[in-house]
Amino acid sequence: MNQRSLLAALMLTIVALLRASPAGAEPYLAVQEGYKCNVCHVNPTGGGLRNDFGLTYAKVLLPAETVDNAIDSWSGKITDRLRVGGDLRTDWTRDTAPNTPSQQAFALEQFRVYADLTILPDRLGIYIDEQVAPNGSQNEEAYVRYGNTTDGFYIKGGQFYLPFGWRLQDQSAFVREVTGISMTTPDKGVELGYEHSAWSAEFDLTNGASNATTGSGYQVTSQVVYTKPIWRVGIAGSSTQSSAGDRRVGGLFAGLKTGPIAWLAEGDIVHDDSLGRTLAAGLLEGDWRIRKGHNLKLTAEYSDPDRSVRNNQQTRYSIVYEYTPLPFLQLRAGYRHYFGIPQNNEENQQVILFELHGYF
């Protein structure tokens, strides 16, 4: 390790120790490192723009090879008060489903840019998350934040993602689809949050996705997470009052580090009055950090779209290899197999994917 790498490692250690609790980027990284979301992300509930520590982690600890000048090559700071970042994902996929012609295509999955303007240090800021491609620009998050997002209370107002369970990279995971709460479903309202030591808690009052066209109803979402260095546990709940029918969602999730493997688990149950159904979904993910820059992700998922109907359950298994050769560049290759009722082709498809992920 050269002098610059040593300096970076020392900086990371100091920053980590100064934090109320250590933290990561994707949830499996957070579990592997024993971090809370706000250690690496500007957004205290995770995802999006990386902070000083998150960028340093991405430059030094995450990639297989640490580029010497990466430490000072990109800080994300345009000025002392303005920070920007982004993620670009492009991929090639091949879908195969029974009795259906295979589909394969290159696609630009997403290019998102983030910006955070600090108006009053550690007290007042404005955050934006904008998807600029594919297609036209679409705002994902835009909110004003007041308070301390690392140790104390804060409040957000505007449009933001709701806190519920694991904020996974794969938004099509059963637990995200069944709950209807993911990084594709931001909502408008206010969030009261609390961060202290091992505790993170959020309480959100928002419009509710189903009320977008009616101007009526509301959604209440709350989550509490307790984080320790090798394990964590969280509980989340959400209730939507809507003319479409009320909807209640409950979830438990947990993380555990066993040697080089980080485990993520989540179980959710949903009751939707408008559908007259109770739904359930589960996730178990193991991330094996084979060595620096190499991660093998194995995922098993379960979904029951109607608890009162027999023989209709679905499962999905994924194996994804993630290789991060250099700072700010990740290659992913994976295979997913869906299992469902035999009379539905879509529920029995197989997907092969190769993805290039650039971020800053």
Place this chain on the structure above:
Amino acid sequence: MNFGTLTALSRSGVALSVALLAACAGNGEGLDANGRPLVPDGSTPPPLSADFESIQENIFTPICSVCHAGGAAPEGLRLDAADSFNLLVGVPSTEVPSLLRVKPGDPDNSYIIQKLEGHAAVGVQMPFGCPTTQPCLTTSTIALIRQWITNGAPPAAAAMLSTPLAVTSIVPDRMESVNAPPPQVMVAFNHELDLSQLATHSAHFEKLAPGAVPTVIEQVPARISVSSANLRALLLWPARPLSAGHYRLVIDATSSSQISDIGGQQVALGAPDERGETVISTFDVEVLP
């Protein structure tokens, strides 16, 4: 705990989890292709064709309503069989309000087509995740949806006249609280309405004083209209924005207005009260400061 123990524990966890989850996929016995229990005659849905019933059965229900259903439906667009037509045809999209989700006769300017083909101005291609996590709809499938729209986007034939005219939904309704003055109240029916039977100024909003006995403290006239793009949705517009309070929407006692479909079937929106007026909906307006 040493490394070997942890590794063994991890392996056990993987084996146990895979064993538990592998046994859980349903065998589909007794279900149709959408995972719903078969009706007694065991009939299977017909292949996809350019009519709404077929599109609902083959596309909206099995693919779209996985997410677009219930209280978490993205953009408030519910695509289950009970709601999809009234929330699609003639309804402005929330992402690009200048475009109707389905504009009868004009598939190119129907937002649903732009979303399915992946060239909408806002957001990602639908079905969500295609082609990464699920296949996109094929060109031939989208062509059939285009054809349905080109044909005028008619409702399902079975829903047109074979069942009695009935209200399918009222928004807002059921003592609902809305957090802003509603621009209109929508009453959706299962059949297309006969516009010639409607008197456009035969309804009004009544603001009620708190208390067990309803006391009207303010009346706001309402205008009735029906979108030419969706003849199954009755829209009732207040003449002025409603202030905060408890409201009911009533059909005037002296009105000669009739709600009937193009086949002549009539429907009563509710039982007349002691004044002979019919209450269509009751709701609260909570205007935030």
